[in-house]
Amino acid sequence: MAKKPQLAFETRPWRDPSAKPFVRIRNVTKKFGDVLAVSDVSLDIYKSELFCLLGGSGSGKSTLLRMLAGFETPTSGIIEIDGQDMTAVPPYHRPVNMMFQSYALFPHMNVEQNIAYGLKRDNMPAGEIKDRVAELLTLVKLQDYGRRKPNQLSGGQRQRVALARSLAKRPKLLLLDEPLGALDKKLREETQFELVKIQESLGVTFIVVTHDQEEAMTLATRIGVMNQGEIAMIGEPTDIYEYPNSRFVAGFIGSVNMVEGIVTEDEPDHVRIRSAELGADIYVGHGVDCAPDQILWWAIRPEKMHLSREKPEGEQGANVTRGVVEDIAYLGDMSLYQVVLESGKRIRVSQTNSVRGNPHAITWDEPVYVSWAPDAGSVLTV
Amino acid sequence: MSTIGSQLPPPRRLLPWKGLERRLRDVGISGRTLVIAAPAIWLTVFFLIPLGVVFAISLATKQFGRPPYSPLLTTEGGTVQLTLHLSNYVKLITDPLYVAAYLSSIRIALISTVITLIIGFPMAYAIARAPEKWRNVLLMLVILPFWTSFLLRVYALTGFMRGNGVINQFLGLFGIEPLVMMQTDFAVYVGIVYSYLPFMILPLYTTLVKLDTSLLEASADLGSRPWQTFLSITLPLSIPGIVAGSMLVFIPAIGEFVIPSLLGGPETLMIGRVLWDEFFSATNWPRAAAVAVAMLVVVVIPIVLLQKAQDAVVEKGK
Numbered sequence: 001m002a003k004k005p006q007l008a009f010e011t012r013p014w015r016d017p018s019a020k021p022f023v024r025i026r027n028v029t030k031k032f033g034d035v036l037a038v039s040d041v042s043l044d045i046y047k048s049e050l051f052c053l054l055g056g057s058g059s060g061k062s063t064l065l066r067m068l069a070g071f072e073t074p075t076s077g078i079i080e081i082d083g084q085d086m087t088a089v090p091p092y093h094r095p096v097n098m099m100f101q102s103y104a105l106f107p108h109m110n111v112e113q114n115i116a117y118g119l120k121r122d123n124m125p126a127g128e129i130k131d132r133v134a135e136l137l138t139l140v141k142l143q144d145y146g147r148r149k150p151n152q153l154s155g156g157q158r159q160r161v162a163l164a165r166s167l168a169k170r171p172k173l174l175l176l177d178e179p180l181g182a183l184d185k186k187l188r189e190e191t192q193f194e195l196v197k198i199q200e201s202l203g204v205t206f207i208v209v210t211h212d213q214e215e216a217m218t219l220a221t222r223i224g225v226m227n228q229g230e231i232a233m234i235g236e237p238t239d240i241y242e243y244p245n246s247r248f249v250a251g252f253i254g255s256v257n258m259v260e261g262i263v264t265e266d267e268p269d270h271v272r273i274r275s276a277e278l279g280a281d282i283y284v285g286h287g288v289d290c291a292p293d294q295i296l297w298w299a300i301r302p303e304k305m306h307l308s309r310e311k312p313e314g315e316q317g318a319n320v321t322r323g324v325v326e327d328i329a330y331l332g333d334m335s336l337y338q339v340v341l342e343s344g345k346r347i348r349v350s351q352t353n354s355v356r357g358n359p360h361a362i363t364w365d366e367p368v369y370v371s372w373a374p375d376a377g378s379v380l381t382v
Numbered sequence: 383m384s385t386i387g388s389q390l391p392p393p394r395r396l397l398p399w400k401g402l403e404r405r406l407r408d409v410g411i412s413g414r415t416l417v418i419a420a421p422a423i424w425l426t427v428f429f430l431i432p433l434g435v436v437f438a439i440s441l442a443t444k445q446f447g448r449p450p451y452s453p454l455l456t457t458e459g460g461t462v463q464l465t466l467h468l469s470n471y472v473k474l475i476t477d478p479l480y481v482a483a484y485l486s487s488i489r490i491a492l493i494s495t496v497i498t499l500i501i502g503f504p505m506a507y508a509i510a511r512a513p514e515k516w517r518n519v520l521l522m523l524v525i526l527p528f529w530t531s532f533l534l535r536v537y538a539l540t541g542f543m544r545g546n547g548v549i550n551q552f553l554g555l556f557g558i559e560p561l562v563m564m565q566t567d568f569a570v571y572v573g574i575v576y577s578y579l580p581f582m583i584l585p586l587y588t589t590l591v592k593l594d595t596s597l598l599e600a601s602a603d604l605g606s607r608p609w610q611t612f613l614s615i616t617l618p619l620s621i622p623g624i625v626a627g628s629m630l631v632f633i634p635a636i637g638e639f640v641i642p643s644l645l646g647g648p649e650t651l652m653i654g655r656v657l658w659d660e661f662f663s664a665t666n667w668p669r670a671a672a673v674a675v676a677m678l679v680v681v682v683i684p685i686v687l688l689q690k691a692q693d694a695v696v697e698k699g700k
Contacts, residue, residue, distance in 0.1 A: 091602040104600035118604030
């Protein structure tokens, strides 16, 4: 469901060093008393992006969003939107609208009045307001619900009203605070799709705050992972997943096996790491910025490893280890194996169930070999 | 062996109400009936019956003696005769004094309510938006005057407003002539607003504290300046509190007796004072009773109307 890339510079302006960012966040810090909520964050977001701020609770992602909306003023730093300094501009003068986590629909107004609220503030003629409201109701598929009060709507309908209301003024930038948080899983998946479609058709820049990594991966053109008020990593979903820059990012997104190791060979074209935890050497098929005897971490996703009964070749006498299958979780499309290595370390390996009802599948308590390709894992120094 | 054990009676526990409950149940009275009956009996004995007595007296005429009104039921030659006098009610309508007193009471109560609302709303809003740890302290300060006698507080106001009172002494420092405040309608307004302000603040506070701040943020986000947000979001959503607070001020203010007699002048005409005069000065119990019944009607009608309006608002909010 992620956006299909067309031409790199057209759809991925962040790869173009000369592109002008639409939202510029420069060294923004926010303190609440002594508590540092957002710490020296710098971030560029480009036009028509769907940028996800991903982080756990208390990571500062909502505070950053609220500063963009104007509900909080940064303790220091600058926020620019479309080339204008917005740091001290009150919310009602910003070309920004927000969709609230609780939807914040006005309970004493019906759906139409809620959507028209912002338009009335702009003194738009009544006829135009009516047309715009009808257009938005069609967009969110609530044509027959215009006269209902918010409490006569289901959670999913309220969410759509909130979206329509925040889009009514055609903002240049739409902020969404946990937009799908209150929906159940099935509705959430449908709505994710809708949200991307609406965002693409309107070309509005979206900044979405979420704690749900799956949601971020699905929606975003780029993700900013936040941790303790700081940006831990910014990148496209594939970068974040496949090339995490730190143990935090690797562990936060998806499931991962992480082992400690020590560098035994440090060459420009390869690195060899000895890991007692893994009970094997790791041969990494590219150069890494490290030093011999340095202790570092190696992270690999469950699906990047392979299980076999016979000992595979391995790579340069490395990248193979042994263990016993302790547990299997059958997930239908794949099975997740928990393998206990000789060191006692448990790792997870997923295998696609490509053969129907495979009677020869590896089963409980079987001794197995676990192997991986030279570039399957990430070497992490922090 | 176990059968012997089971034949032993269970240990007796001291639950005296159990026996009472059983006996009541034998007569067909359950705990549920009791719970409903208790307040019903209370209301009947201490509210409905006295009200009936007052209504009955209002249909008698004044006479000298004890009690100072004519009996409704008389027995004459073996026939029971019921005599109802409507003259008191006729008098209420025909005598301009009563009509003027009612109108004046409503006017004073209405103006006081509006002033209380204007003063109380910002206070309630400030308390509701204060940091959580301060809210209870601030509410405490609002309630604190209740710990002193109402009479004493009203009386203390005279100390402020009389000719050589605190205010005039203060103004005297700047060479300003003393103001006449006592025995005027102004003093009555001050008294009512001062005394009933907490009744306005408390219900307003409870609605305002529940007001979701994200609604105010959403309004600002959609382009509303603070005053527009106040008019289109805060005010409509606090209507239940405004209605409740206004009723709590308006209704007792209409029948107020202490404040107009202590602070008001001879021209401050309020129905509570008229009633007092009829009862104690003129010893005209039937007339006083009729005034009281009429006042009840005057008060009940706005309550019912406001209740209806409030229900409509709640219904619409659903």
